[in-house]
Amino acid sequence: MKYSTSKVGCIGQKKPTESRCSSGHLDESPGIPALDVITDIAPLNNVAKERLGYPTQKPLALLERIIAASSNPGDIVLDPFCGCGTAIEASEKLGRRWIGIDITYLAIHVIEERLQKTFGPKIKEAYTLYGRPEDAEDAKALAARDWLEFQKWAVFTLGGLPKDRPGADGGIDGVIRYHRIGMERASRAIVSVKGGLNVGVDAIHKLKSVVKREEAEIGILVCVNPPTGPMLREAASEGEFGPPTKRVPKIQIVTVEELFRPVPVHLPGMLDPPEAISMPAPGPGKRGRKRIEGQTEMLFPIEGKQRAEDKGKVKGNRSIRPVAIEVTRADRRKAK
Structure with a gap:
């Protein structure tokens, strides 16, 4: 006599168990359905290693369990609001194909950095990115459609981090942190993104005052339109900065076309890796016994x-x- 096996278990259980009825035969009932309340995976706290700063970030283990239980290897997982990319990373780990959609360039940048950190630089060859400006015309169209997203994209393209929240920026749209050889304290370059037809020499004056106020070393002005002659002369009047072996202009003007160059800005040092950019610069230690x-x-x-x-x-x-x-x-x- 042949008996059919009924597997009883829940999501996350290593091995399903077999159930037998009182007569000793295997139970043919469908078993216990998986529970939709998960209590064994704790939410991310402020010191979790995988935390990226996204307010709605979910634990990677949670998304891995959900995707493993609801799909098979090779299936397509769609996350239309992918945020910091937890579902994307889980899908890649579990051998699923995936589609991620988000409206902000901050999310795109975070997801790309996350994938490269987990799977290595070759992961960029495994997916196609749509929606990022490919040339100056695309960038100008983005600026006309959504100015805040254009600011974020421009700052990311320069290798910096944009400001955290929209609103009064005090003349700062982003910050680039870098190290100079022989200096323990991280240096900073202030990024200001300007557009429109009325950008003139006043924008250089404001950037110079912000650089001085913030005690930064370099100021970078991103312009949608080409800079005027007075703007170039005022920027050059601020002089240069850096060691004798690598002097760079203290005030630099970058056009939209120049954002697509391999090196759009010149810095007297090496850029911090992404995971070190958010770390505070070391200050002088307190003297004690x-x-x-x-x-x-x-x-x-x-x-x-x-x-x-x-x-x-x-x-x-x-x-x-x-x-x-x-x-x-x-x-x-x-x-x-």
Whole structure:
């Protein structure tokens, strides 16, 4: 006699179990359906390693479970609001084909960086990106259609990060962080994106004041239209910045056409990797008492003759001088 097997389990269970009825035969009932309430995957907290800063980001394990339970390898997964790309990464890991759609260039940039970090640079050959400007005409059309998205795209193209929120920007549309050789503190270049027919030398004056106010080293003005002669002369009057081996203009003007060059801006150093851009620049450390671990709280006299210059300053046969050292026991620190 042949018996059919009924598998009972839920999503996430390693092995389905077989159920037998009271007579000893395998139960032919359909089993228990998978639950739609998942409690064993915690939401992302502020210190999670996979957190990218997106307010609606979901855990990767959650999307992997949902996609694994609702599709087969080779199927197409559509995420029409893909945000930071959690469903995209999960689909790629599980061998699914995928389509991701989002309206902001911030999301596109985050997803591309995420995929390259997880799967390597060759992942760019595995997908096609639609909607990003391919030439100056596309960029100008984007500027006319959605100015804020054009600003984000321009800043990303320069290798920087745009401002977090729309609104009063104080003359700053983005920031490029870079390192100069021999300098521990990260340097900054301020990016200002301007459009329209009334952009003139005043835009250079404002950028110079912002660079000075923010204590940045370089200012970059992105113009939709070609700069005027007075703008070029005013920018050149600010001089150059950087080490003798690589001096660059302190105020640089970049047109839309120049954004498509391999090196649209000139910086006196190397750009930070994406994961280091958001890290705060190191500041001067606070002076305090030096701590030496693993030593006991005991002082021993040193045998020797008293020197003439130490008269009145000694106790017993050892010179005494004030020191800024706090001696502690290593085992005490561990106990705390």
